[in-house]
Amino acid sequence: MAIIRWDPFRDLITLRERMNRLFEETFPSRGEEKELTARSWAPAVDIYEKENAIVLTTEVPGIDEKDIEIKIEDNTLTLKGERKFEKETKEEDYHRIERSYGSFHRSFTLPHYIDEDKINAEFENGVLKITMPKKAELKAKKVKVLKPKGKSKK
Helix, strand or coil: CCCCCCCHHHHHHHHHHHHHHHHHHHCCCHHHHHHHHHCCCCCCEEEEECCCEEEEEEECCCCCHHHCEEEEECCEEEEEEEECCCCCCCHHHCCCCCCCCEEEEEEEECCCCECHHHCEEEEECCEEEEEEEECHHHCCCCCCCCCCCCCCCC
């Protein structure tokens, strides 16, 4: 068995090479910007619960509301859309392209207590807000605790 001298920097170099490969695969180089402009992306969402509804908001700037599809099927809310690359400027004139373009697709499982028939969506200033009301019969009810009648403290 040969003895190999330990080089602490060899592991760091290997790690750096792996990280470089990861970034090259994830973010194409300048010569491949057509792929960059057409890749899929996913807008970030916020989901919060109110007393009577669950609300989903997402930022989709640069997209017309008619280009967003909202579909509810089998307790799943699906958002689809596409942000198109602006062709007014030639791609070779860009110095940097950081915004994501292309189609997106997000799906969310809805709780069983959502009233799917009353879901509504609002779109204003690039923000889509979907309000999903809870079914009335499944809302939490408060029960008041009463003292028993006829019994008094001694």
